[in-house]
Amino acid sequence: MRMFFAVLFIGFFGLVTAENAAAEQSQRLPRIYPGAPPFIPHDVEARKGLCLTCHETGVAGAPIVPHPTRDPVCLECHVGQDRTAKPFKSETKPLKQ
């Protein structure tokens, strides 16, 4: 069943997935510190609920998840990264109103 979805998934996203997977492979993101959960280097929401499709068996070089039973809650620990986001910088001057 899983395999069926994997095939369907690859079929669906076709080139996008194959190309991105390869590109993203080289962009594996640094962890906050050794032992911290890895970040997700691809869009998260478009593949909502499909994490195990690739990460259970390592489709297209995807990292294999060591704890597959936790699949409904992947996004509690593993989050995406918008690398186009400008670094956060707060205003510091007093507000007058």
Added chain:
Amino acid sequence: MARSNLNRRDFLRQTITLAAVSGISPSLFLAREGEAEEAIVDAWRKAPCRFCGTGCGVLAGIRKGKIVAVRGDPEAPVNRGLLCIKGYSLPKILYGPDRYTTPLLRQGGDFVKITWERALDLMAAKFKQASEKYGPESVGAYFSGQSTIFEGYAINKLMKGGIGSNNIEANARLCMASAVAGFYSTFNMDEPMGCYDDFELTDTFFLWGANMAEMHPMLFSRIVERKRQDPNVKIVSLQTFINRSAESPADTVMVFKPHADLAIANAMAYVVVKEGLANETFIRKHVNFKRGLTEIGYGVEDGFEYGGAEPSWRTYRPFADKGEPAVYEDYKKFLEDYTPDYAEKISGVPAQTIRDAARLFGDPKRKVVSLWTMGFNQHTRGTWINNLLYNLHLLTGKIAAPGNNPLSLTGQPSACGTTRETGTLAHLLPGGHLVANEEHRKEAAEIWGVPPEKISAKPGYHTMELFRAFDRGDVKVLWINTTNPFQTLPHAGRYRRGARRGGERFLAVSEVYPSETSRHADLILPSAMWIEKEGMFGNTERRTQHWMKMVDAPGQAKSDLWQIVELANRLGLGKLFDYGAEPLEKSLFEEYRKFGAGRGKDLAPYEVYAKVRGGLRWPVVDGKETRWRYREGHDPYVKAGEEVRFYGQPDGRAVIWLRPYEPPAEAPDGDYPFWLSTGRVLEHWHTGTITRRVPELHAAVPFAPVWISPDDAKALGVETGDRVRVKSRRGEIVTRAELGGRNTVPKGVVYVPFFDETVLINLVTLDAFDPISKQPDFKKCAVRLEKL
């Protein structure tokens, strides 16, 4: 000094042993399985997480005086070795480049560095001047559910026992006041009877508006794991839009119109009673019925007093409704109006779905755990909806028993431990004592060593009225600590302007990073945070946890407790905190413990908490924690043969309240046709003051969008990423539209998170509140959208 130093091998061994001993599925422990990499640290030391009210245990990895890594503590019963991404990011929250490291004074258009000496002298002078000229009611302190127990207890003692002002409030008023009012009116005693152990013992979960998948992730993990192990487990998720808690693995999803929960809960009670699912024996033995006031208003006017001239906030005991006695027959008659068909009309949820949910709830073969947070509490009828939920558990007798409980989830790490238990609210004294009660004042004065007349019998200003008083000029001097009200107060524009009206107003703010509130200040005090100081927190399930100071605060940043004591010294009140050679934190805790001892709020000695990993749940009697209150065999306060006793009430009976549906304070109309709901996202904590300093959390959710339904977006010609103005009668913001992603809102509803200081959605929200709890409603007001 208790330390928790663990090496890698110990860590693994403990993990495996604990899994084997506890019989819990090992999968919860194996989040890090396969990890070869390991942070290099000098020591792993225990602390509770600094974020939400779940109260996860972490092990902080310290190396060369800095925290460099964390791990979920495998010995912590709450999270069993696992953390969410905010928890894993803890090491980075301390080291943002713009930490405050010296006191700063507003001078012209800038903040200039000053010494602690000058800062504290100035603050003390302002407190003194205002108190002498206008009386102690002209000064106030606004603290936090993120303050430690030591800090909460100390500021309460200083304000109420020293300065003589009951104007001490906490941001927890915005977060759980309705939960407290619900507990008081139904049980006459605060805080849950159940605990997280119920998750593994129940087979039916009701999520009442709580998006636990994002806001209480580790608890949601336990629910998901429970369902994985037993497919018979059912999850019913009631929400106002589809979020991560309304997807897999929820079995039933009920998306209702905002505010309609009042009708749904009554309709479920209707079905329970009509279909003979009520537990008549339990009702006969353990329940009273009461009818409360109706048409109680919405608190939008200054000086609003609940219930007209009679039972007002000032004179009547707050956090409880007066209530006229009623009988079961009255209640049955009252329920006649709440047919599932009527509830369908109000809520948009099919009557059959409501009926099925009620049958599931009432099924005598099932155990039920109910969970809720801000959806219920941030509600102009927040106390009522808490009562209505308790009604269902009392009707079915599914309460105060292993696996059968209503569990009010807390938002902040110590809203329970600090705000509710040490009493940093305008009407409270520590340990559930009340300022309006003469006996309680006497007892407090004796413990504090102050004359009883020092403690005022008049409750201070509740949060909304405190900030209205600051705007009006009735309060002159305000100290804000560990919270960011000028981003979080509803209708924030008024209170932001009020803070800078000048005159004799003086605003001191203790903060760690620049915030919307610190930027309004006259004086900024740089604070130490989390493991830069010693602390204790109390979580949702009555669990008290302790941690030691592990690293130094940067520059001249000082703990908030140090700041409280230094202010007291300068006000001539240093004796309140003079414990001779004894350590201050331990002395404060041992003194505080006296308030709850023998009253159902017994705490263990300080040393026990310093030592024990994962903390203990009160009442702790004879060294034993309590998992289920009010139940014989579990709660030492319930005598043999009593079975169940709600001993907060003099007759031991909890109250089923007749609470009607009443309309919300503001609803969409032709000019403002959309409902606005606000809230959080998983990756950010509250106003983002600390989480936005973690580059990875910032990159995960860099800004707050407005979620719009695809239908509404189409009508407006808006696509994801387009700029949209969100406007109400009070203010407006501009941000980008989001049609998909993690939330799917129904037509007519929009959702904006409040963490983003460039999208100040609380300029738009309405400052209506629940007249009983005084907690504002951040989930419902009317807005219009304009495409830019």
